[in-house]
Amino acid sequence: MSGAGTWSIAEEDHRKITEHLGALLKESQAHGALVVDRAGQLLANVGDELKFDPTTFASLTAADFSANDQLAKMIGEPEFGSLFHQGEKESMYLADVARRVILVVLFDQRTTVGLVRLKVKQTVNDLTKVFDDMFGRAGQPGQQKQAKLLEGAEDEIDKLFGD
Numbered sequence: 696m697s698g699a700g701t702w703s704i705a706e707e708d709h710r711k712i713t714e715h716l717g718a719l720l721k722e723s724q725a726h727g728a729l730v731v732d733r734a735g736q737l738l739a740n741v742g743d744e745l746k747f748d749p750t751t752f753a754s755l756t757a758a759d760f761s762a763n764d765q766l767a768k769m770i771g772e773p774e775f776g777s778l779f780h781q782g783e784k785e786s787m788y789l790a791d792v793a794r795r796v797i798l799v800v801l802f803d804q805r806t807t808v809g810l811v812r813l814k815v816k817q818t819v820n821d822l823t824k825v826f827d828d829m830f831g832r833a834g835q836p837g838q839q840k841q842a843k844l845l846e847g848a849e850d851e852i853d854k855l856f857g858d
Contacts, residue, residue: 704738708829715821716741719800723814727801730792730822731756738796760789760797777815779808790815793826 704712716728720742727742729749735757737749745752760778767775778789788800788811798819800811 703833704829708825709739711825712739712822713741715818715825719814719818723800723802723811724806725800725802725811726805727799729753729756729799729801731797731799733757733761733795733797742801756789756797756799760791777812779812781808788812788815790819792819793823793830795826795830796822798822 712730716730716739719725719728725742727740727745729737729741729752730739731737731753735754737753740749763775763778767773774791776791780787780789785801785803786808788802788808790798790800792798798815800815802808802811
């Protein structure tokens with residue numbers, strides 16, 4: 696798993712993420728969707744204006760998911776791919792995306808957990824592609840730079856030893 700400090704979201708990637716979140720809200724009739732990284736940073740937010748501090752929420756979401764990963768291991772599961780928290784008026788559904796980020800869907804009685812879960816499944820697939828592409832690109836520049844550095848070092852060694 697890559698940390699938030701090793702990557703960033705390009706404007707085009709953020710646009711794709713918010714488009715997928717917007718489609719999810721429309722299809723599921725949920726009222727909010729957020730993407731949070733595993734370190735607790737809010738990466739994207741679509742839907743109704745939040746009635747709480749998004750920074751604190753993102754942090755708690757990451758901690759919740761992490762705690763549930765440990766609970767899963769305790770009962771012999773490698774992980775829980777999704778979590779559901781039901782309240783009297785508000786509920787939330789959390790899903791792992793590419794083992795890198797967490798999708799959070801906020802909804803009320805206007806929809807059902809079944810519909811949200813069904814629509815989240817496709818959104819997770821769509822977002823996984825976006826994040827896989829993003830992380831693939833993030834790894835390439837460093838690998839290319841390292842290859843060029845090694846190539847330059849080989850040239851210098853050749854010069855030193857007259858090969």
